[in-house]
Amino acid sequence: MTEAPIKRESVSDQLFAVLRDRILSGRLPAGSALTAERDLAAEFGVNRHAVREAVKRLQQARLVEVSQGGRTRVLDWRASAGLDLAFDVAQGNAVFAGLQRDAMEMRACIGADAARLCAERRSPETAAAIVEAAEAYGAIGADLAALDTADVALWRLVVAGSGNLAYLLSFNTLVGGAVASGEVPLVHRTAELLDVTIRRRLAEHVAGRNAPAGTLS
Amino acid sequence: MTEAPIKRESVSDQLFAVLRDRILSGRLPAGSALTAERDLAAEFGVNRHAVREAVKRLQQARLVEVSQGGRTRVLDWRASAGLDLAFDVAQGNAVFAGLQRDAMEMRACIGADAARLCAERRSPETAAAIVEAAEAYGAIGADLAALDTADVALWRLVVAGSGNLAYLLSFNTLVGGAVASGEVPLVHRTAELLDVTIRRRLAEHVAGRNAPAGTLS
DNA sequence: GAATCCATCTGGTCCAACCAGTTGACCAGT
DNA sequence: ACTGGTCAACTGGTTGGACCAGATGGATTC
Numbered sequence: 001m002t003e004a005p006i007k008r009e010s011v012s013d014q015l016f017a018v019l020r021d022r023i024l025s026g027r028l029p030a031g032s033a034l035t036a037e038r039d040l041a042a043e044f045g046v047n048r049h050a051v052r053e054a055v056k057r058l059q060q061a062r063l064v065e066v067s068q069g070g071r072t073r074v075l076d077w078r079a080s081a082g083l084d085l086a087f088d089v090a091q092g093n094a095v096f097a098g099l100q101r102d103a104m105e106m107r108a109c110i111g112a113d114a115a116r117l118c119a120e121r122r123s124p125e126t127a128a129a130i131v132e133a134a135e136a137y138g139a140i141g142a143d144l145a146a147l148d149t150a151d152v153a154l155w156r157l158v159v160a161g162s163g164n165l166a167y168l169l170s171f172n173t174l175v176g177g178a179v180a181s182g183e184v185p186l187v188h189r190t191a192e193l194l195d196v197t198i199r200r201r202l203a204e205h206v207a208g209r210n211a212p213a214g215t216l217s
Numbered sequence: 218m219t220e221a222p223i224k225r226e227s228v229s230d231q232l233f234a235v236l237r238d239r240i241l242s243g244r245l246p247a248g249s250a251l252t253a254e255r256d257l258a259a260e261f262g263v264n265r266h267a268v269r270e271a272v273k274r275l276q277q278a279r280l281v282e283v284s285q286g287g288r289t290r291v292l293d294w295r296a297s298a299g300l301d302l303a304f305d306v307a308q309g310n311a312v313f314a315g316l317q318r319d320a321m322e323m324r325a326c327i328g329a330d331a332a333r334l335c336a337e338r339r340s341p342e343t344a345a346a347i348v349e350a351a352e353a354y355g356a357i358g359a360d361l362a363a364l365d366t367a368d369v370a371l372w373r374l375v376v377a378g379s380g381n382l383a384y385l386l387s388f389n390t391l392v393g394g395a396v397a398s399g400e401v402p403l404v405h406r407t408a409e410l411l412d413v414t415i416r417r418r419l420a421e422h423v424a425g426r427n428a429p430a431g432t433l434s
Numbered sequence: 435g436a437a438t439c440c441a442t443c444t445g446g447t448c449c450a451a452c453c454a455g456t457t458g459a460c461c462a463g464t
Numbered sequence: 465a466c467t468g469g470t471c472a473a474c475t476g477g478t479t480g481g482a483c484c485a486g487a488t489g490g491a492t493t494c
Contacts (some may be wrong), residue, residue: 286486
């Protein structure tokens with residue numbers, strides 16, 4: 001198995017995670033003011049620059065609003081945060097309990113539309129690559145991890161072939177990070193992953209420019 | 218009109234934008250090493266801390282990979298970056314020329330599925346709020362900007378009511394930032410925005426738990 | 435030629451100070 | 465009593481320099 005690489009989480013990364021979870025859990029409600037940078041630095045016993053890097057990331061995640069001179073205020077993440085927020089949230093986060101299911105639901109929705117668009121817009125090379133990927137999928141066997149990897153690779157071709165950049169970027173988030181790697185995600189998808197036929201049909205659809213059947217994974 | 222607030226872009230924000238565009242434009246190809254922080258600081262005449270904040274954001278956007286001791290390497294953003302990347306890209310960015318169209322396409326796709334799910338899972342309160350929002354929409358008139366705002370508000374209720382957090386977070390990105398505010402976006406949607414009936418039908422669908430007609434904006 | 439060592443490069447963290455806006459209490463004038 | 469301006473004390477933004485920690489690659493050694 002792949003050796004889990006030693007992860008030395010930097011101070012600012014840890015701080016970011018702590019503050020993010022405080023906001024997501026509601027302990028820091030929307031509209032409230034974040035503790036001042038200097039005070040946070042003192043509270044956690046770290047340098048102010050580390051705090052600033054963490055806050056900068058909170059700002060990019062649109063969890064807080066920063067204004068020079070004024071206080072940093074907490075935003076309503078349900079109304080402002082983006083999909084990337086789900087990329088590396090901790091598994092134990094209560095708010096994100098159903099996130100795994102949501103992500104699969106979204107993959108199915110986007111996948112179906114991407115397949116439709118890909119059938120319209122794909123190049124001959126893309127079609128060939130998708131057919132090849134579908135064939136490679138059928139040759140794997142019963143290795144769930146390998147099937148999952150191949151599934152992502154196949155769908156990546158389809159999503160990229162759709163020509164829709166928004167789909168592609170969303171797909172990256174949905175198949176990467178913590179969203180895609182739950183505790184025991186693959187065993188729940190055994191039946192679906194072992195279905196080679198559905199991938200073959202997908203490839204035929206795209207290659208033949210057919211309208212999607214609507215039952216694409 | 219809303220007075221455009223004076224924006225003082227911080228050094229690290231500017232630097233982030235510059236480096237991001239260098240990567241997106243391909244001038245910094247995937248796999249290449251980013252200039253060292255100290256050198257970047259010298260090159261732009263800023264302090265290294267500002268550089269670090271910018272790099273930290275690049276890292277969060279999954280545009281680069283940072284490793285202590287080693288060099289910071291540029292990632293293939295097409296394979297790693299998330300949807301949030303599209304939130305505030307500059308309008309002139311060539312790679313993102315069709316992004317506006319892509320975003321609308323994705324809004325339609327997610328909106329349709331969210332409407333389906335919302336009809337299944339919505340609470341009575343949500344249904345009432347959606348009906349009310351649809352009625353309010355019809356009372357606006359021909360003010361395109363107001364219609365757009367009301368459209369977003371209506372759809373937000375539907376997407377939130379779907380119970381799918383991934384949809385909600387994606388929706389936030391798609392309707393916020395630069396993706397949603399192109400140069401002349403609204404005039405291209407005049408006919409669609411003036412169509413009140415389609416919103417009424419949407420509200421009826423959700424309220425009546427009907428299956429979606431498939432023609433929902 | 436292969437393994438080892440170490441100067442030197444990289445990012446990570448810290449301290450201390452100052453600049454630049456915002457806030458709010460205080461005070462003068464009406 | 466109300467309005468307006470002033471200013472001290474916050475807040476975030478930026479800078480400089482120093483040092484720690486991990487990775488790298490060439491020189492050294494076997």
